Amino acid sequence: MIRxxxxxxxxxxxxxxDRAKRFYESVIGLREIERPAFDFPGAWYGIGSGGQQLHLIVHPGETARSGGIDTRDGHFAIRVADFDETIAWLDRCGIEHRDNRNSITGFAQIFLLDPDRNVIELNAAR
Known part of the structure; x- marks a missing residue:
């Protein structure tokens, strides 16, 4: 068994x-952490206090998404402290998003796209 x-x-x-780093630092509020000297460009970010990380990897091709925000598409989620504060921040930043305060999941959800159309979920306790 895997523990x-x-x-x-x-x-x-x-x-x-550069565009991705501006988004993840300025909009999402992540802090960059040290990354090994790989032979390809990218950036690493710390998330929260539990040691979780987000790794950005530069790829010369295109991402697969061409449509709008699809909440059933592959994504990662970050827990945020305040749902309303996060919505207000995204609005001030001019970031399109879809939100559902009363999600059947039991927590409030906000979905958005990064500049490369990767889906991000921000969620908060209700």
Missing amino acids: HEGIHHASLIVTDL
């Missing part, structure tokens, strides 16, 4: 590292 300790990281493909 799980938690999710360590999620990796996303991006096409423009």
